[in-house]
Each structure stands twice: as C-alpha cells, then as structure tokens.
Amino acid sequence: MWLLASVCLHAQTETESYQEELQQVLKPSSGDYYEGLTKKITFDRMIPPYGLEVTFDKTVHIIFPSAITYVDLGSNNIIAGKAGNSENVIRVKATIRNFETETNMSVITEEGSYYTFNIKYADEPEKLNIEMKDFMHDGIATNRPNNAQEIYLKELGSESPRLVYLINRSIHQNNERFVKHIGSNRFGIQYLLKGIYTHNGLLYLHTQIKNSSNVPFDIDFVRMKVVDKKVAKRTAIQETVIQPLRAFNFISNVGGNSIERTVFTIDKITIPDDKQLVIELFEKNGGRNQTFIVTNADLLSAKEINELKVK
Numbered sequence: 438m439w440l441l442a443s444v445c446l447h448a449q450t451e452t453e454s455y456q457e458e459l460q461q462v463l464k465p466s467s468g469d470y471y472e473g474l475t476k477k478i479t480f481d482r483m484i485p486p487y488g489l490e491v492t493f494d495k496t497v498h499i500i501f502p503s504a505i506t507y508v509d510l511g512s513n514n515i516i517a518g519k520a521g522n523s524e525n526v527i528r529v530k531a532t533i534r535n536f537e538t539e540t541n542m543s544v545i546t547e548e549g550s551y552y553t554f555n556i557k558y559a560d561e562p563e564k565l566n567i568e569m570k571d572f573m574h575d576g577i578a579t580n581r582p583n584n585a586q587e588i589y590l591k592e593l594g595s596e597s598p599r600l601v602y603l604i605n606r607s608i609h610q611n612n613e614r615f616v617k618h619i620g621s622n623r624f625g626i627q628y629l630l631k632g633i634y635t636h637n638g639l640l641y642l643h644t645q646i647k648n649s650s651n652v653p654f655d656i657d658f659v660r661m662k663v664v665d666k667k668v669a670k671r672t673a674i675q676e677t678v679i680q681p682l683r684a685f686n687f688i689s690n691v692g693g694n695s696i697e698r699t700v701f702t703i704d705k706i707t708i709p710d711d712k713q714l715v716i717e718l719f720e721k722n723g724g725r726n727q728t729f730i731v732t733n734a735d736l737l738s739a740k741e742i743n744e745l746k747v748k
Contacts, residue, residue: 486541486553490562491515493531500568501525503602504547511540515556531558547683549598596637604742605685605700608634608643612698619735621718621727625650628718628727631698633735635705636742639682642701646718651693657721659684661703663712679703679714708733 491497504524508517514536520526527544536558544552552569613632620629627647634641648654661679683702691697708714714731 484551484553486555489529489542489554489556489567490559490564491529491531491556492559492562493534495530495562495565497529497562497564498566499527499529499544500566501527501544501546501552502548502550502569505544506547507543507545509543511542511556512538514538514540514558515542517542529556534558535560547598548602596639601639601683601702602685604634604636604641605683605702608632608641608700609686609698613643615740616735619729619731621729623727624725625652626654626720626725626727628729630716630729630731633731633739634742635739638705640703640705640736640739641742642703642716643698644701644716645696645698646691647696648691648693653693654691654725655721655723656689656691657719659701660717660719661701662715662717663706663708664715666711666713679706707736 489497498520502525505519505527508527510517514531514533515529516532517527517529520528525546529542539555539557542554542556544554546552614629616630616632620627622628625648627645627649629645629647630642631645632641632643634643646654646656659681661681663677663679665675681701681703683700685700685702686697687699688697706714710733712733714736716729716731718727720726
C-alpha cells in the first residue's frame with residue numbers, strides 16, 4: 438500500500454513538473470529576451486518613427502528630398518504609391534474606414550536615407566501635405582536627425598549614396614570650369630563639359646546647356662556611349678551605352694536666353710585608344726541636337742574629389 442502511494446505521488450510530481458515546463462514554453466514572450474544567446478536591442482539603436490494620420494476620403498502626400506526607391510506597408514489597411522510621374526512624392530490613404538490597429542510604413546530614398554512612420558486612422562488628419570526636406574536639414578551631414586539612417590545601394594557599389602549626393606551638390610554649387618576644350622555649339626545652343634571628377638570608383642561629369650536663342654530648348658534625352666573612333670565602311674558600329682547612376686539637377690527645359698547645369702554620376706571607365714566617349718543631347722521634337730567627344734586622356738585627367746570642399 439505504501440509502495441503504491443509512493444508511485445502515485447511520484448507520478449503526480451512528474452505531471453506537475455511537466456505542466457510547469459509546458460506553461461513556460463507556451464508563455465508569451467515579454468520581448469525582453471529570447472531563448473539562447475541573444476542581446477537586447479537598446480533604445481539608442483532604435484529609429485524613432487514619425488507619427489502620421491490617414492483617412493479614407495482624403496489623400497496624404499509626402500514630399501521627400503530625392504527619388505523614392507523602396508516602400509513597405511505594415512498592413513493592407515493602408516495603400517501607398519508614387520504620385521503620378523513624380524519620383525519623390527508618395528501618396529498614402531486608408532483602404533478601410535476607421536481601422537483601429539496602428540500600422541507602419543518604411544521608405545528608402547535614392548540618396549540613401551531611411552524613413553519610418555507609425556500610422557493611425559483619423560477622420561480629419563491634421564497634416565495632409567508633408568515635406569520631409571526640412572527634416573533632412575538640407576543634407577548637412579553634421580546635423581542630421583537620427584531617423585535618417587544611411588542605406589547603401591547596389592548600383593553605387595561601396596560609395597555612400599549620401600556622399601554621392603553631397604559631392605554632386607558641391608560640384609554644382611562651386612560651378613568651376615577647368616575643362617575648356619570639350620563642347621558643342623550649334624543653332625544657338627551651347628553644350629559644354631565643364632569638369633570631370635573622380636572619387637571611390639565613380640566619375641562625375643559637370644555639364645552646361647546655354648540657350649542663346651529666344652526659343653526654349655526642350656530636352657528629350659541625353660545619351661552616353663563608347664564607340665570606335667574609326668569605322669570602316671560596311672562594318673557594324675560597335676558601341677557600348679553608359680547609363681548614368683545619378684543626374685543632379687537634371688532639367689527637361691532650358692528657357693530662351695538662359696543657362697542650366699547638370700552633374701552626371703557614372704561608373705569609372707577607361708577607354709582604349711581606338712575608342713571614345715560620345716555624349717549626345719537631343720531636343721524633343723526639334724533638330725538642335727548637340728554632340729561632344731571625351732577621350733581617355735580627358736578621363737585620366739579627372740580631378741580628385743578630395744580637392745573639393747563638400748558643403
């Protein structure tokens with residue numbers, strides 16, 4: 438009898454122990470730790486989100502300082518997308534009236550900045566049109582908010598997208614001209630290459646369009662290609678198209694008697710002696726097209742970007 442009671446007590450103890458272990462396994466995580474070797478994420482690692490209100494009957498527009506490359510939504514209670522043909526404006530609205538659960542949205546821009554938003558429903562949002570440029574402090578790296586984290590983009594290799602943006606802007610603001618032999622001038626339109634710069638595997642081409650006529654010049658596109666210097670008759674032309682990685686202050690129209698400048702960022706290239714880089718500017722629905730040639734010697738004379746003061 439005593440032996441039977443002892444066995445029953447032992448079985449009950451094992452059952453209670455098993456139930457306690459099961460409760461520990463089924464117990465929801467507090468979020469403070471996980472089982473195993475982990476380290477708690479501290480608040481100084483957190484990117485504080487902006488608060489954003491959306492509604493069903495109105496659209497919220499957010500203007501970013503550069504083109505948007507990535508958008509992620511926390512739930513299907515909201516919808517977001519680029520506004521028309523604009524690259525740096527996103528529109529956001531609710532897909533369900535009066536949704537109760539807060540959601541979020543993350544955005545990455547071309548110049549390598551990351552933004553995050555906590556989103557809730559409001560019948561009448563306080564802010565319908567928001568400009569994020571002010572929060573970026575106009576690109577000054579020493580006075581940046583802690584949510585503007587730097588994202589590296591594949592097409593720029595190991596170069597920082599923000600540094601590319603700052604270099605482009607500095608070249609444009611400094612407006613130096615040390616290349617004085619490359620350009621085209623026809624039909625009252627002058628197309629110049631003012632400077633070639635290099636930094637960390639990238640080239641920066643500073644170009645200028647001067648319209649001396651009274652007729653506006655509408656830009657269709659700019660094409661860059663590496664071609665053979667001499668092509669024999671009945672021989673197929675071998676050419677390699679160069680796609681710019683960035684185009685700072687790229688404009689679509691140059692008014693009458695006015696000047697516009699653009700800085701193009703391309704991969705660093707060298708050209709064999711029998712080839713040359715051709716840059717072509719095409720007018721939309723017009724014939725005032727411009728062309729100039731860049732040789733390998735010109736590219737090898739590119740100015741080191743370290744000599745520039747990045748403002």
